[in-house]
Amino acid sequence: MPEGDNQKLIITHAVLTGLTPLIPVPIVDDLVKSYFQRRLVRELTRVYAITLTEQEMKTLADDPGSGCLAGCLGGALLLPFKLIFRKLFFFLEWKRAADTVSRTFHQGYLLDCALNEGWFRGQRNAFELRAAIDAVCREVGTGPVERAVSLTLSQSKATLKSAASLLNRSLKSVSGKPDAERVASAAEAVEAEEEREIEGVINKLQKSIQSVPEDYFLNLRGRLAAGLHVG
Secondary structure: OOOHHHHHHHHHHHHHHHOHHHOOOOOHHHHHHHHHHHHHHHHHHHHOOOOOOHHHHHHHHOOOOOOHHHHHHHHHHHHHHHHHOHHHHHHHHHHHHHHHHHHHHHHHHHHHHHHHHOOEOOOEOHHHHHHHHHHHHHHHOOHHHHHHHHHHHHOOHHHHHHHHHHHHHHHOOOOOOOOHHHHHHHHHHOHHHHHHHOHHHHHHHHHHHHOOOHHHHHHHHHHHHHHHOOO
16 A cells, blocks of 8 residues: 555545535535545655646546535435434434545555556546546445444534535535535645544544555556556
């Protein structure tokens, strides 16, 4: 698995992305999620001195079908039910937060593998790489890492609630119809403070993931190589 700075970079962004299900405002939560996903891709490619086009960024970072129409409609329709069934949806959002952290970590790990091996651009384009990453995640699930994530998040609810509240307060400055640029600016304004807030969670999760057997990560890398038809 990635070591040192790259490992912490991936885990930090996984946790930040995992806060987004705790944002109670439809549309805004997905825009913040996209912001952190793209930031992770941008930072990882920068490590390898790769400059992405806008389309490559979206392809590697954004969830398939993450356009506003489906997400906005779904969020708007669910909002009244969330207000009525607060406790049920609170449990479901925590589960979604753990799933989001785990999935983001796997995507970041596999992207880092591809960049480190020179498989991106040298042998495969952004669309092919993203398709292969998604296929690996579907094939193997997120088992041992997901368990580590769930345990860490369950032990850190107070800290994560505080970090989510910090993010929510910043997002309240977005007036009118939210758009990606204004939401990104609001999220960026509290990035450093948020990362300090969740530093303990990041360190705890990093230690927990390091206890996952190395064979699990070698299997992920092998499946990605096979999906890309590279050595």
